[in-house]
Amino acid sequence: MSGAEDLSNKSVELKEDKQFDVEAEDNLEDDYFDPTRYLFYRDRKEWADLEPVPQDDGPNPVVKIAYSEKFSDVFDYFRALLKNDERSDRAFALTAEAIELNAANYTVWHYRRVLLQALTKDLREEMRYITAIIEEQPKNYQVWHHRRMVVEWLKDPSEELEFIADILSQDAKNYHAWQHRQWVIQEYKLWDSELEFVETLLEEDVRNNSAWNQRHFVISHTTGFSEPALVEREIQYCLTQIKKAPHNESAWNYLKGMLQDQGLSSVPGLLERVLRLKETHCSPYLLAFLFDCYEDALENSSQEENKSDEELKETLEKALEICHLLAHEKDTIRKEYWLFLGRSLKNKQGADEPAPGQQERS
Amino acid sequence: MAEEESQFEEFEQIDFLRDRHVRFFQRTLQVLPERYASLETTRLTIIFFALSGLDVLDALDVIDRKTMIEWIYSLQVLPTEDEANLSRCGFRGSSHIGIPYSTKGPGVLHPYDSGHVAMTYTGLCSLVILGDDLSRVDKQACLAGLRALQLEDGSFYAVPEGSENDIRFIYCAASICYMLDDWSGMDMQKAIEYITGSLSYDNGFGQGAGRESHGGWTYCAIASLCLMGRLEEALSQRELDRIRRWCIMRQQSGFHGRPNKPVDTCYSFWVGATLELLDVFQYTNFDKNRSFILSTQDRLVGGFAKWPDSHPDPLHAYLGLCGLSLIGEPSLRKVHPALNITQRAFEHVQQLQQTWRESAGSCGRQH
Numbered sequence: 001m002s003g004a005e006d007l008s009n010k011s012v013e014l015k016e017d018k019q020f021d022v023e024a025e026d027n028l029e030d031d032y033f034d035p036t037r038y039l040f041y042r043d044r045k046e047w048a049d050l051e052p053v054p055q056d057d058g059p060n061p062v063v064k065i066a067y068s069e070k071f072s073d074v075f076d077y078f079r080a081l082l083k084n085d086e087r088s089d090r091a092f093a094l095t096a097e098a099i100e101l102n103a104a105n106y107t108v109w110h111y112r113r114v115l116l117q118a119l120t121k122d123l124r125e126e127m128r129y130i131t132a133i134i135e136e137q138p139k140n141y142q143v144w145h146h147r148r149m150v151v152e153w154l155k156d157p158s159e160e161l162e163f164i165a166d167i168l169s170q171d172a173k174n175y176h177a178w179q180h181r182q183w184v185i186q187e188y189k190l191w192d193s194e195l196e197f198v199e200t201l202l203e204e205d206v207r208n209n210s211a212w213n214q215r216h217f218v219i220s221h222t223t224g225f226s227e228p229a230l231v232e233r234e235i236q237y238c239l240t241q242i243k244k245a246p247h248n249e250s251a252w253n254y255l256k257g258m259l260q261d262q263g264l265s266s267v268p269g270l271l272e273r274v275l276r277l278k279e280t281h282c283s284p285y286l287l288a289f290l291f292d293c294y295e296d297a298l299e300n301s302s303q304e305e306n307k308s309d310e311e312l313k314e315t316l317e318k319a320l321e322i323c324h325l326l327a328h329e330k331d332t333i334r335k336e337y338w339l340f341l342g343r344s345l346k347n348k349q350g351a352d353e354p355a356p357g358q359q360e361r362s
Numbered sequence: 363m364a365e366e367e368s369q370f371e372e373f374e375q376i377d378f379l380r381d382r383h384v385r386f387f388q389r390t391l392q393v394l395p396e397r398y399a400s401l402e403t404t405r406l407t408i409i410f411f412a413l414s415g416l417d418v419l420d421a422l423d424v425i426d427r428k429t430m431i432e433w434i435y436s437l438q439v440l441p442t443e444d445e446a447n448l449s450r451c452g453f454r455g456s457s458h459i460g461i462p463y464s465t466k467g468p469g470v471l472h473p474y475d476s477g478h479v480a481m482t483y484t485g486l487c488s489l490v491i492l493g494d495d496l497s498r499v500d501k502q503a504c505l506a507g508l509r510a511l512q513l514e515d516g517s518f519y520a521v522p523e524g525s526e527n528d529i530r531f532i533y534c535a536a537s538i539c540y541m542l543d544d545w546s547g548m549d550m551q552k553a554i555e556y557i558t559g560s561l562s563y564d565n566g567f568g569q570g571a572g573r574e575s576h577g578g579w580t581y582c583a584i585a586s587l588c589l590m591g592r593l594e595e596a597l598s599q600r601e602l603d604r605i606r607r608w609c610i611m612r613q614q615s616g617f618h619g620r621p622n623k624p625v626d627t628c629y630s631f632w633v634g635a636t637l638e639l640l641d642v643f644q645y646t647n648f649d650k651n652r653s654f655i656l657s658t659q660d661r662l663v664g665g666f667a668k669w670p671d672s673h674p675d676p677l678h679a680y681l682g683l684c685g686l687s688l689i690g691e692p693s694l695r696k697v698h699p700a701l702n703i704t705q706r707a708f709e710h711v712q713q714l715q716q717t718w719r720e721s722a723g724s725c726g727r728q729h
Binding site: 053054055056057058059060061062063064065066067068071075079080082083085101102103104105106107110111141144145173175178179182186207208209210213216217220221248249250253254256257258260288333334335336337339340 | 390391392393394395396398399400401402403404405408409412426429430432433434436456457458459460461462463465472473474520521523524525526562563564565568569570572573574575576604607608610611613614615620621622623642644645646647650
C-alpha cells in the first residue's frame with residue numbers, strides 16, 4: 001500500500017556514511033529516509049489540526065473487531081472529519097483509503113457523495129473509480145448504489161450495459177448486476193438490444209435462471225405477451241431449449257409463467273406437444289406442468305358446457321396418475337407434497353371434504 | 363457420495379455437535395479478527411445471530427445478559443433535546459460513527475448519526491431475547507425514524523440519508539412494527555402493494571418488481587404479510603398455491619435460493635420457514651434436508667457454512683440451527699417462523715405487549 005510522506009521543512013544532516021545516497025529525512029531520528037514507509041495520519045503534519053475520534057464501545061464491547069493500528073488510525077481521522085462535517089480535498093482523499101479498508105461502510109460512501117457534490121469533483125473520474133471497485137467487489141450493495149447515484153448525476157447510462165455485461169461474464173447470476181441492469185434499462189429506455197443479450201447468455205448457459213427472468217422482463221415491458229404469434233414464438237423457444245436440456249426448471253417456469261394466467265388448458269395443442277415431449281425429454285418439471293394443465297382443465301370445466309362427466313373423470317385420473325408417478329418415481333424428494341396435491345385435487349373435485357385449510361400465522 | 367462412506371463416517375456426519383456451536387457463538391460475541399472489518403456497520407446483526415443462536419440452543423446462560431443489554435442500548439439513536447432528529451432515530455449497527463458511549467438520552471447532535479432499519483429490527487430482537495422489557499426504547503422515536511424511511515412505492519430505505527430500497531427493509535420494518543405493536547411506523551397498504559408487485563411470473567418473489575425470484579426475498583414477502591396479518595387478503599388461494607409450489611421446488615437435498623443454483627444452508631431457513639408459514643413444510647423431505655445442513659457443520663470450530671468444506675460464519679451458523687429447529691431437531695428450541703426468534707422469546711414479546719395494552723387501557727389513553 002503506498003504511503004504518504006510528511007516532508008518537514010527542516011532537513012537534517014545525517015551522520016551516515018556519505019557513500020550512500022540518502023535524501024533529507026523528516027524526523028529527528030538517526031534513520032534512513034524511506035519514501036515508501038507508511039505514515040499514520042496522527043503523524044502527518046497537515047492533519048495535526050484534527051483531533052482523532054476513536055470508536056467507543058464502552059466498558060464491555062460485544063463482537064469487537066480487532067483492528068490493526070493502521071486501520072484504527074484511518075478511521076479515527078474519518079470520524080473526526082465526519083464530526084466536523086469537513087468539506088475538503090483531504091477528506092475526499094481519506095474516504096478512498098477508508099473504502100479500501102472497508103468498502104461495506106455505507107457512511108463512508110455517503111460522506112464521499114456529499115464531498116463529490118460539495119467540491120464539484122469530476123464525475124467521469126468517479127465512474128472510473130467505482131468501476132474498478134466493483135470489479136474487485138461485485139457482491140457489495142454499497143458500491144452498486146454509489147454507481148447508480150453517479151450515473152443519475154451524470155444522466156449518462158452509456159457505459160452501463162457494457163460494464164454490467166463484463167461483470168456478468170465473471171458471474172452470470174450476480175443479483176446486484178442484474179438489478180442494476182434492469183434499473184438502467186427501465187430508467188433510460190435501453191430495451192433495444194436486450195433480448196439479443198439474453199439469448200447470447202442463454203446460449204452460453206441455458207440453465208441461467210437470471211437470463212430467463214430477464215427475457216420475461218424485456219418482453220413484458222416491450223411487446224407484452226398478449227399477441228398469439230409472439231406467444232407461439234416463445235412457446236417454441238422454450239420447447240427448443242427443453243429439448244436441448246430437459247432437466248431445466250427455468251425453461252419450464254418460463255413456459256408456465258407466461259401462460260398460467262390465461263389458463264394452461266386454454267392454449268390449443270399445448271398439452272399434446274408436452275405429451276409428445278414426455279416420451280423423450282421427461283423431467284419432474286414436465287410432469288408437474290402436465291399436472292397443472294389437467295388441474296387447470298378441471299377448474300375451468302364449470303365454464304365449459306361441452307365437457308362431459310366422463311371427460312372430467314378421465315382428466316382427474318390422468319392428474320392423479322401424474323401425482324403418483326412424481327411421488328413414487330420421478331420426484332421422490334417431494335413425495336409427500338405430490339401425494340398431498342393428489343388428495344387436494346380429489347377433494348376439490350369430490351366436493352365432499354374441503355381441502356386442508358390454511359391458517360395465518362401471526 | 364454417501365453410499366461410498368463407511369457406516370461409521372455416516373454416523374459422524376449426522377452427529378449434531380451442540381457444544382461446539384455454543385462455543386462458536388460465544389467466541390463470536392467476544393473478539394473477531396480484522397478480516398471481519400466489513401461487518402463493522404452490521405455488528406448488531408451479528409449479535410442477533412449469536413444471541414438467537416444461543417437461545418435456539420437453550421444456552422443463553424453462558425452470557426452476561428446485563429452487560430449485553432447495556433451495550434445494545436448504547437446503540438440507540440435517541441432524540442436530541444429539541445427532537446430535531448426524530449426522523450433519524452432507531453438503532454445503529456455499531457459505534458463506528460464515533461458517538462461517545464452512552465445508554466441514556468438525550469441524543470447527541472451529530473451531522474451523520476442515524477439509525478439503520480435492520481439494526482433497529484435486530485436490536486429489538488436481541489433485547490427481547492435477553493429478556494429486556496424495552497422500557498428504555500424510545501418507541502415513538504423509532505417509529506418516526508421508520509416512517510422517514512418509506513418511499514412512495516411502499517419499499518423502505520435502510521437509512522434516512524438514502525441507500526438502496528427493497529423488500530428486505532419492508533421485512534425489517536414489519537418486524538419492528540410487530541414487536542412494538544404499533545403499525546403507525548408504516549403505510550401498510552403501500553408496503554403490501556410493493557410486496558405483491560414483487561411476485562414474479564414464476565411465482566417466487568424478487569427484491570422488487572421484475573426481478574428474479576429468490577428464496578430470501580420470498581421469505582421477506584410472506585413473513586411480512588403474515589406479521590401484518592394480511593396474507594390471505596393480499597394473495598389469492600391460487601397465488602398462494604403457486605407460491606407453495608415455487609418454494610417446495612427449492613429442495614434439492616437441502617434448499618437453494620433460485621432455480622439452477624447450488625444448495626446453501628441458509629435457505630433451509632428462508633425457504634423452510636416460508637413453507638412453514640404456508641402450512642406445507644410438513645411435505646418436505648426432512649432427512650435429506652437434515653443431512654445437507656449437517657454436512658455443512660464445522661466439526662472443529664462449530665457453526666455451519668453455506669456449503670460443505672467451507673468456513674462457518676455467524677449467519678449460516680444461526681440459520682443452519684433454525685433450519686434444524688424447523689424439522690424438529692430434539693435439542694433445539696422452536697423458532698417463530700415469521701419473526702425469526704424462538705417461540706420462548708416470542709412469548710416474552712406477547713407478554714410485554716399485554717402489559718403495554720393494560721397500562722394504556724387503565725390510564726384511559728388510546729393505544
